[in-house]
Amino acid sequence: MAALEKQGIDTPTEVQQAVLPQAHKDLQVCAETGSGKTLAYLLPMLQQLLTQPAPNTATRALILVPTRELARQVYKDCKAFTDMNTLEVGVLTGGEEFKYQAAMLRKNPEVLVATTGRLVDHLKRETVDLSDLEFLVLDEADRMLDMGFAEDMDLILQRSRTQRRTYLLSATLHHQGVQRIAGSWLIDADEITTQSVQDAHGFIRQQRILADDNAHKDRLLVWLLANESYDKAIVFVNRRDEVDRLADFLRQHRDGVAALHGDMTQDERNYVLQQVRLGKRNILVATDVAARGLDVEGMDLVVNYDLARKGDEYVHRIGRTGRAGRHGLAIALIAAHEWNLKATIERYQQQTLEPRTIEGLKAKYQGPKKVKSSGKVAGKKKKPAGKKSPYGQKKGTGKKSASKTTSKSSSPQRKPKAAGNLMDGDGFAPIKRKK
Structure with a gap:
């Protein structure tokens, strides 16, 4: 007591x-x-x-x-x-x-x-x-x-x-x-x-920013660390060599940057964490070695430079902020190859990441094209009448083809065949088959 x-x-x-x-x-x-x-x-x-x-x-x-x-x-x-x-x-x-x-x-x-x-x-x-x-x-x-x-x-x-x-x-x-x-x-x-990891973190605001490549992520990260309000920030990456590269890059733009990964000796790791806790370093670039057991007061900002490979690891990463009723911000930088992983994490925690764009740093990649409710891909042009589709079926245009569809079914529109509309697991971009 x-x-x-x-x-x-x-x-x-x-x-x-x-x-x-x-x-x-x-x-x-x-x-x-x-x-x-x-x-x-x-x-x-x-x-x-x-x-x-x-x-x-x-x-x-x-x-x-x-x-x-x-x-x-x-x-x-x-x-x-x-x-x-x-x-x-x-x-x-x-x-x-x-x-x-x-x-x-x-x-x-x-x-x-x-x-x-x-x-x-x-x-x-x-x-x-x-x-x-x-x-x-x-x-x-x-x-x-x-x-x-x-x-x-x-x-x-x-x-x-x-x-x-x-x-x-x-x-x-x-x-x-x-x-x-x-x-x-x-x-x-x-x-x-008391609360499963799938439940939303009520005190953590979760955002995602689209990026074209790592060079673009570098610029986004520099902007975030310069413009967000935080006492301490942690940046997660997936590879140890990337920790050193990114830490060296950030030191060219900001002071107080430290690195933490599994290849460091225990004395080095203890020293780094002590420096962060004392406030002598306020930006930590780390692998998942810091995702669990790191309780540092004032950790207001978490940036997933690389997206976590699993839903529970993502939850533990962002859990470095928003602790004990305090508010925090978690931002994920999403490249094209990470989109489906993002969707998996959103399903895991049953919460959608809030989309965000930074003026002047907007990505060319804007996510996969979504599908209309009818099942057709948005923006896909119809083929001229009489031309064969890649699947060997003739397609017509105009009222004539529409009347044929109506005569064969009571529904106003026939559902597209599965072979012509293969979707990925999240219902986004079509997968094109070769002729």
Whole structure:
């Protein structure tokens, strides 16, 4: 309670109100990013460790996370409480020396925050003991499965104490792998859902701007960073080499640009995030390594330079802003090859991105041509009478052909044949067949 008061927290969030009364049993929790999920499982876990001391045991609580950044964030949140009592917390992530981590483990911290791969490395070296585990938390289990850690997670389960409490937190409870884990790892678990990722982010305004190519995206990005109002901004790209290129390009136009990707050492990544949190850098160019676990106050603007490859990753990206009831702006730069992906993301979150155009930087690409309700492509000219179509049918024009159609069907107009009007999955541009 003293730690909560020190942080200025006096009212539980929606997910905390739902989880705390049920925390005595296994739970499967789905809630939006920035909703307070971390404290929802930390508070009941730490409370039991305090009220039921067990000084001669190994690690009593394990929190598994997918990324180093999320591990550091959870460790920081947990340490804010353990600093106020006798409990100890440790963190295991890649990018750090084994010998230092082994020394930390010998101090036998009650709580351990770890990334999956590094924890498995320590299990194989027999430097960590999970036989006394009372709590197992899988934070963002869907992401760990997507990263290919299913076998590692099974190994961790085999080394863990059977009688324990398990909390599974996931952005997508319908994820097939998550359901498999829930069925084998959890016992009589309650499902708690406060808001799925498909629900609209009420505090985030989502826009899309069409672009012709990366050169055009570069110009759009420079304009946005110069003209939008924000305290801090994050720019997401899909490739690590593109992070470095884009960061170098932006430094020619603006100060305070930092880069973050998976090829950097852990010390470099920690330094970059610290610089952003302190406000010494206010523009971060990053891969999806920053999409989860990055909670930076004042992150008002998110720009998807490259569109996320999956709907849930898009949701986690834009979730870096609009956190804890604050308003944010998320802008996606859409090239021609990303249009269908944009449509997929819109269907995933059941929300349409607001179209926007910047004066003087309007793209030549304006999206695929839409289809009229009759099924014909807008603007398509009719062929002269007597000429054959590419499909071997003669087409006529005028009243004569219209009367033939009416005589064969009670409907005023015959539907076009599927062969002549093949559409893509979103009902847009026709796919032309060769003769």
